[in-house]
Amino acid sequence: xxxxxxxxxxxxxxxxxxxxxxxxxxxxxxxxxxxxxxxxxxxxxxxxxxxxxxxxxxxxxxxxxxxxxxxxxxxxxxxxxxxxxxxxxxxxxxxxxxxxxxxxxxxxxxxxxxxxxxxxxxxxxxxxxxxxxxxxx
Numbered sequence: 001x002x003x004x005x006x007x008x009x010x011x012x013x014x015x016x017x018x019x020x021x022x023x024x025x026x027x028x029x030x031x032x033x034x035x036x037x038x039x040x041x042x043x044x045x046x047x048x049x050x051x052x053x054x055x056x057x058x059x060x061x062x063x064x065x066x067x068x069x070x071x072x073x074x075x076x077x078x079x080x081x082x083x084x085x086x087x088x089x090x091x092x093x094x095x096x097x098x099x100x101x102x103x104x105x106x107x108x109x110x111x112x113x114x115x116x117x118x119x120x121x122x123x124x125x126x127x128x129x130x131x132x133x134x135x136x137x
Contacts, residue, residue, distance in 0.1 A: 001025065001026065001027045002025075002026050002027065002054050002055065002121065002125070003026070003027045003028075003029075003052060003053050003054045003055075004021055004026045004027065004028045004029075004053060004054065004055050004056075004057055004121060005028075005029050005030075005031060005049050005050060005052070005053035005055075005056050005057065006018050006021070006028055006029070006030050006031070006057045007030075007031045007032070007033040007056065007057065007058045007059060007062050008030075008032075008033065008057075008058075008059040008062065008088075009032060009033055009059055009061060009062050009063075009064065010059065011032065013059075013090070013112075014030055014032070014059075015030075017057065017088075017112060017114070017117060018030050020113070020114025020117065021057075021114060021117060021118065021121075023114065024114060024118050026118075026121070029049055029052065029053070031049055033058070033059070033062035033063065033072075034062060034063045034064075034068070034072065039072070041072055041075040041076055041079060042063075042068075042071065042072060042075060044075065044078075044079075045079070046079045046080065047076075047079070047080070050076060050079070050080045050083060051080060051083075053083060054083070054084075054125065055083065055084045055085075055086060055121050055124055055125055056076065056080075056083055056084070056085045056086065057085075057086045057088065057112075057117060057120075057121065058072070058073070058076075058085060058086070058087050058088070058105075059087075059088055059089075059090075060087050060088060060089040061089075069087075073085065073087070073105060077104075082128065083128075084106065084121075084124035084125055084127065084128040085104075085105045085106065085124065086105065086106045086107075086108060086117065086120045086121055086124050087105040087106070087107050087108070088107075088108040088109075088112040088117070089107065089108070089109050089110075090110065090111060090112065105124075106120045106121075106123050106124035106127065107120075108120045
């Protein structure tokens with residue numbers, strides 16, 4: 001069973017994402033992220049929840065602003081380099097989002113429905129298994 005960590009500052013949306021992913025057979029844990037609590041990643045320390053997960057599903061606005069999310073992704077890439085990241089942006093997509101390089105993520109732009117999240121998770125996992133492939137959604 002694929003282990004997914006959902007990090008979203010919007011608790012209602014996070015609950016919907018978690019429920020939807022569980023119905024699709026994923027083992028899911030939830031975190032409010034740096035807005036809701038201290039974040040070890042932003043303090044340059046590994047995160048036990050991120051270390052547990054096979055894939056991370058982060059809200060692009062988890063820190064409350066886009067540059068903070070960029071710092072968060074950089075920290076995750078440094079401390080949990082092998083864990084794929086799905087980044088959801090329900091409104092405006094931050095300009096720094098990329099599917100290659102050091103800040104690579106699998107983006108989900110718009111409403112992160114269960115179907116779209118599951119497709120992004122599977123795409124991110126496939127890209128992690130085959131680093132030469134590109135992520136398309």
